[in-house]
Amino acid sequence: MKVTEKDVAYVADLANLELSEDERARMVRDLNSILGYVDTLNELDTTDVPPMAQVSDRYGLDESKRGTERFAYASREDVHEGLRKSFPHEIALANAPDSDGTFFKVPKVIER
Amino acid sequence: MTDKLNLASLTIESARSAVVGRKTSAAALAEAFYAKIESDDPRIGAYLVLSKERALARAAEVDRLAEKGDGLPPLAGVPVGIKDVLVTKGVRTTAGSKILGNYVPPYDCTAVARLEAAGAVVLGKLNCDEFAMGSSNENSAWKPVHNPRDLSRVPGGSSGGSAAAVAADMAVATLGSDTGGSIRQPAAFCGVVGLKPTYGRVSRYGLIAFASSLDHIGPLTKTVKDAAIMLRTIAGRDPMDSTSAGLPVPDYVAELEKPVKGLRVGVAKEYFGEGLEPETRAAIEAAIQKLAKLGCEIVEVSLPHTKYAIPAYYLVATAEASSNLARFDGVRYGHRAQGVRSLSDMYRRSRDEGFGPEVKRRIMLGTYALSAGYYDAYYLKAQRVRTLLTRDFEEAFRKVDVIVGPTSPTPAFKLGEKVDDPLAMYLADIYTVTANLAGIPGISIPAGQSKEKLPIGMQVFGKHFDESTILRVANAYEKAARN
Numbered sequence: 001m002k003v004t005e006k007d008v009a010y011v012a013d014l015a016n017l018e019l020s021e022d023e024r025a026r027m028v029r030d031l032n033s034i035l036g037y038v039d040t041l042n043e044l045d046t047t048d049v050p051p052m053a054q055v056s057d058r059y060g061l062d063e064s065k066r067g068t069e070r071f072a073y074a075s076r077e078d079v080h081e082g083l084r085k086s087f088p089h090e091i092a093l094a095n096a097p098d099s100d101g102t103f104f105k106v107p108k109v110i111e112r
Numbered sequence: 113m114t115d116k117l118n119l120a121s122l123t124i125e126s127a128r129s130a131v132v133g134r135k136t137s138a139a140a141l142a143e144a145f146y147a148k149i150e151s152d153d154p155r156i157g158a159y160l161v162l163s164k165e166r167a168l169a170r171a172a173e174v175d176r177l178a179e180k181g182d183g184l185p186p187l188a189g190v191p192v193g194i195k196d197v198l199v200t201k202g203v204r205t206t207a208g209s210k211i212l213g214n215y216v217p218p219y220d221c222t223a224v225a226r227l228e229a230a231g232a233v234v235l236g237k238l239n240c241d242e243f244a245m246g247s248s249n250e251n252s253a254w255k256p257v258h259n260p261r262d263l264s265r266v267p268g269g270s271s272g273g274s275a276a277a278v279a280a281d282m283a284v285a286t287l288g289s290d291t292g293g294s295i296r297q298p299a300a301f302c303g304v305v306g307l308k309p310t311y312g313r314v315s316r317y318g319l320i321a322f323a324s325s326l327d328h329i330g331p332l333t334k335t336v337k338d339a340a341i342m343l344r345t346i347a348g349r350d351p352m353d354s355t356s357a358g359l360p361v362p363d364y365v366a367e368l369e370k371p372v373k374g375l376r377v378g379v380a381k382e383y384f385g386e387g388l389e390p391e392t393r394a395a396i397e398a399a400i401q402k403l404a405k406l407g408c409e410i411v412e413v414s415l416p417h418t419k420y421a422i423p424a425y426y427l428v429a430t431a432e433a434s435s436n437l438a439r440f441d442g443v444r445y446g447h448r449a450q451g452v453r454s455l456s457d458m459y460r461r462s463r464d465e466g467f468g469p470e471v472k473r474r475i476m477l478g479t480y481a482l483s484a485g486y487y488d489a490y491y492l493k494a495q496r497v498r499t500l501l502t503r504d505f506e507e508a509f510r511k512v513d514v515i516v517g518p519t520s521p522t523p524a525f526k527l528g529e530k531v532d533d534p535l536a537m538y539l540a541d542i543y544t545v546t547a548n549l550a551g552i553p554g555i556s557i558p559a560g561q562s563k564e565k566l567p568i569g570m571q572v573f574g575k576h577f578d579e580s581t582i583l584r585v586a587n588a589y590e591k592a593a594r595n
Contacts, residue, residue, distance in 0.1 A: 008476070015434060015479040016441070017472060018460040030473055031480065033535055038423040041493050044500065051495030052502060054325040054355075055311040055551030055576075073358035076351065083351055091218045095445035104443050109455050 119281045131189035138171035138189030158273040162236040163203040188231035193283035196237040199318045208242040208252040211466025221318025223346040239273030247540040265524040268298030275302040285333040293544025296556035300519035300569020311551030312357035315350030323432035326548040336587040340364035367580040372588040373407030378512030382418035395560035395568040413508040425545040427494035434478030502550040519556040519569035
């Protein structure tokens with residue numbers, strides 16, 4: 001067993017999940033099963049292989065350029081309301097579970 | 113007058129020409145589809161929300177244009193359905209999740225806006241696995257989707273509703289999203305065409321993110337030509353998505369009929385190994401023979417790292433998902449738990465109540481893979497393997513123009529069959545995830561059926577931004593198979 005109940009509790013904490021006792025037990029089982037399978041990656045020696053975080057830095061753009069230079073087409077002037085107007089308050093807040101018309105409301109952040 | 117229209121035979125072109133030629137109106141066509149949905153969808157479960165008001169308003173605009181006899185746009189009056197992970201202004205969008213149960217977006221996804229600008233009529237939102245995480249549509253928080261070809265079976269996933277709606281003639285075409293096969297695998301299971309374009313070809317603005325380096329939007333249609341028309345409509349640079357490529361969009365429809373004779377078609381032995389069901393193998397081998405008869409040169413290629421694709425994929429995808437789904441916290445939109453003690457209690461309980469089991473599992477796996485002490489061993493390792501998988505394709509595409517193989521190792525499985533075994537479910541994507549990791553385009557087209565009359569899908573991969581060639585090969589096969 002690679003992943004223990006303690007690990008699951010720790011990771012759930014990082015992920016802002018609580019999980020019921022049943023869910024935690026199930027998670028220990030599932031994560032171990034998946035990670036056991038994932039271990040096949042260790043058959044590969046990747047010491048000299050660079051990591052690939054995304055596709056677009058490799059393809060489809062100006063091949064003569066490298067790095068951020070290749071994304072020059074995607075940059076624009078940093079202007080207020082550059083691509084579209086910002087939403088007015090009533091639209092931006094329309095889906096909020098709780099608001100006062102100007103702000104999103106949440107439970108007290110600092111407890112005494 | 114719509115009585116004369118056989119919905120099953122309607123393609124984008126024939127639907128449009130019926131509207132343009134005033135054989136029917138866009139409004140009557142939309143109503144005919146709504147009647148079909150009302151009678152058939154209770155058995156299938158493809159739609160989550162019908163956007164009737166919006167559809168009929170759009171149809172009325174098209175009809176006004178048709179009356180004037182003005183030039184009508186390429187999708188004039190064509191009824192389409194949209195996967196529920198694509199936001200639609202004023203139309204509830206849930207991503208198949210309870211956490212977005214009441215979410216009404218204030219803006220439109222670019223791909224949807226482009227379809228509507230081209231005259232399409234959006235009928236409604238289509239069922240899918242929660243946050244597009246799944247291969248059977250059984251992870252929808254709302255209801256499962258039944259495969260129209262056999263109601264006891266899954267439609268595939270995660271764009272199960274999008275595939276089922278096309279297969280059951282409840283839309284002429286639909287949009288889906290594909291992060292690891294979620295357009296192509298359901299297309300194969302339901303016997304329709306499903307296209308995942310190159311990474312960067314179609315704007316993702318307004319796609320509720322699952323794994324940003326792997327997410328794609330693409331069409332599901334009855335014919336390859338319809339897929340070409342849909343892609344031509346939605347492709348191209350969008351200033352709202354910085355990952356959309358600044359490359360010109362070819363006329364995919366015009367290129368469709370170019371001859372395929374002399375094209376080099378790669379067959380990778382790794383896609384015909386253990387786990388591939390014999391009937392599926394036989395169907396794909398027969399399809400390859402057909403391509404050879406059409407004058408394609410069949411070339412054996414190797415994609416040696418294929419067996420590492422699923423583990424690499426599930427690390428990269430879940431890591432990105434854990435980050436993307438952090439935004440669902442019950443503050444600005446979505447579900448908020450009641451009676452909470454503190455802000456952090458609110459976050460936790462809102463997420464606990466809002467997310468389903470598979471989404472929690474993936475958030476946990478992704479968070480674990482990114483956590484201190486495991487980042488190098490899991491996430492970074494997977495990214496390095498992603499490079500190897502991509503190099504496999506680069507190497508192969510030096511020798512061939514396209515690569516063909518099965519879309520899925522088996523035809524559609526039964527509802528409930530894999531629900532309790534996440535790993536078995538993940539393996540349903542074994543032939544599709546590689547295209548997402550490498551960012552290459554792939555299309556699944558119907559290629560025969562099993563003894564039980566279940567559709568079998570053949571997949572055609574192409575080089576980056578070379579959708580034209582895979583569409584051309586798929587179109588040639590489709591025509592040959594019909595004869």
